[in-house]
Amino acid sequence: MxxxxxxxxxxxxxxxxxxxxxxxxxxxxxxxxxxxxxxxxxxxxxxxxxxxxxxxxxxxxxxxxxxARPHVGFAPAGFASPATEILGDAITIDDYLVEHPSSTVLVGVQGDSMINAGIHDGDFLIVERNTNPNLGKIVVAIVDGDFTIKYLRSGSRGMYLEPANPDYPDIYPEESLDIYGEVVGQFRKF
Amino acid sequence: MxxxxxxxxxxxxxxxxxxxxxxxxxxxxxxxxxxxxxxxxxxxxxxxxxxxxxxxxxxxxxxxxxxARPHVGFAPAGFASPATEILGDAITIDDYLVEHPSSTVLVGVQGDSMINAGIHDGDFLIVERNTNPNLGKIVVAIVDGDFTIKYLRSGSRGMYLEPANPDYPDIYPEESLDIYGEVVGQFRKF
DNA sequence: CAGTATGGTGTACGATCGTACACTACGCAA
DNA sequence: TTGCGTAGTGTACGATCGTACACCATACTG
Incomplete structure (x- = not known):
């Protein structure tokens, strides 16, 4: 049976x-x-x-x-790995993506300026509030009152924002560069 | 009081x-x-x-x-939406992405054959087990015993699999095409 | 000032809950 | 073949649950 x-x-x-x-x-x-x-x-x-x-x-x-959800691997032998193995200690997708709930917000994506980073129009980002993120990270920045999502870079003219799409120009701050937070995760529904 | x-x-x-x-x-x-x-x-x-x-x-x-978590700090108009507003009725990211927990599995992504669909190496996919998905959907298929993620298409030679990357060829089944499930969501940690 | 929401307390009651005990059917190993 | 663990049914019972109704005090409002 x-x-x-x-x-x-x-x-x-x-x-x-x-x-x-x-x-x-x-x-x-x-x-x-x-x-x-x-x-x-x-x-x-x-x-x-x-x-x-x-x-x-x-x-x-x-x-x-x-x-825990079953995880189907690509190894020829493997069907059996449970989700806990790929997600580590996290027991839900929430736990996996959100490490600090109290300082985390979700942001909806508009536009395709970060498309080469796998961030598409309509995606959602997990953003951890942090006004001093590391260089090279994807950040949510405030430029002239508008929110924008870009790579945070540093060059000879100081810090600037770089899109992940060659159709868009780099953004150099005119006065100051306000960082809202750092993008730590992303998800999307098809 | x-x-x-x-x-x-x-x-x-x-x-x-x-x-x-x-x-x-x-x-x-x-x-x-x-x-x-x-x-x-x-x-x-x-x-x-x-x-x-x-x-x-x-x-x-x-x-x-x-x-819903309190939104810390000031925020310009248009950015104040807490997670619950973005996700609609769903309470958590889990609820948003997984509609039928008992028939849903997670699949880790290897390779970049679906990169133009925003599916990158290392991403996780939410896959709903369903052997008869609709045409045009992204599916997990079993080809010669290996799992692969592609668009499900139909042409003059019957159903075939189309990658979202011009560097890869379409896949026409030699004998039969086994569909494991349909990709309904995706998430990634940066 | 009278009227009326609002945030409480107290009591009561049928319905449902979680638990316990006794029993049956089946598969498997000694 | 006997024994035993496992999966399941049926019945029973005290405890707890969710709900309802009556009542009280404060605060605001016309």
Whole structure:
């Protein structure tokens, strides 16, 4: 007999994606099509495997493994590496991309001046507020009141902004160069 | 009297960070130091303000505003959107990118054959398992046992795979074309 | 000043929850 | 073949849950 737990877990994960909450045993039972005690036993297995944990009240909450996604590698042999291997310690994409939540904002991209850096129109950037980023990093800068995304460079005339698109010119600050933050990540939906 | 709701909400958020679950009304009451009915009224306010929502069972779950982080510092017009506004209904980047967790896997990208689609070496793709994707979509295909990421096209010789890089040739299947899934999202860390 | 939201408290109640115990069916190894 | 671990069902029960209704104090407003 095949192990049906992955199927049960999938149902649970879909429910969680919808409601951001692990339902009660009775709801799990109807969700996966077993009796309430079947759900209890199933959850016991999930707790043991690190997918689910219990709050002090006895209610269920997701644990680390619950967010891990299977990772399909390109190695001829490999199907089995879980997402935790490629994402390191992070358990969700959020955790992977956002290291300092309190100082991180998201910025939508307009235009294609950074297209050679893989930043396309409509993408979202994870920006960490930091007014003194390192040279060579992609930054969000304030030029004449407008936000712009460019490489931060330094030359004989001081710091300037360089696009990743030969159709656009470098930007040399007239008065001062205000850096809003540093681009630390990017994501996009197709 | 000052509004104590932000303080109450902070307690709730701390609890949530610890247990990944909104507690019951009774627990909220002791958590913030009011009566159970005080907690009910407080949660009503939070629901109205979009911080909390209710699952079908009546249990509480976090909503969009619950995850919105305060925007530190001044910002010119047009840049004040917190993450929740950009992502629409989605609460986290995970929720935004992954619609069906149980059928979604992550794939690491090797090579630059899709570079003009903004998919670079080292990126991660969100792939939804689906053996019959629509034409024109970016797919993960299995060609001679190897995984490859390409546009799915159809021509006079049937379905084939087209890279997003003029340096690479189109791929016409010799025997059959196995589609592993469809690329629905992408993310990258800088 | 009277009227009315607003943020609380207290009590009560049926529904649902998590837990426990007993039992069945099946696969597998000694 | 016996024994045992695993996956599942059924029933039962006290505790807790979410909800409802009544009531109180403060603050603002016409």
């Amino acid at each position: 095949v192990n049906k737990d992955p199927f049960y877990l999938g149902r649970l994960q879909d429910y969680y994606a919808l409601h951001r909450l692990i339902p009660s045993y009775a709801e799990i039972a109807t969700l996966v099509g077993v009796s309430k005690q079947g759900a209890v036993k199933f959850i016991d297995r999930m707790i043991f495997a690190g997918y689910i944990s219990k709050a002090p009240s006895g209610r269920l909450s997701p644990a680390n493994m619950f967010f | 000052v509004n104590k709701d932000p303080f109450y909400l902070g307690r709730l958020q701390d609890y949530y960070a610890l247990h990944r679950l909104i507690p019951s009304y009774a627990e909220i009451a002791t958590l913030v130091g009011v009566s159970k009915q005080g907690a009910v009224k407080f949660i009503d306010r939070m629901i109205f303000a979009g911080y909390i929502s209710k699952a079908p069972s009546g249990r509480l779950s976090p909503a969009n505003m619950f995850f």
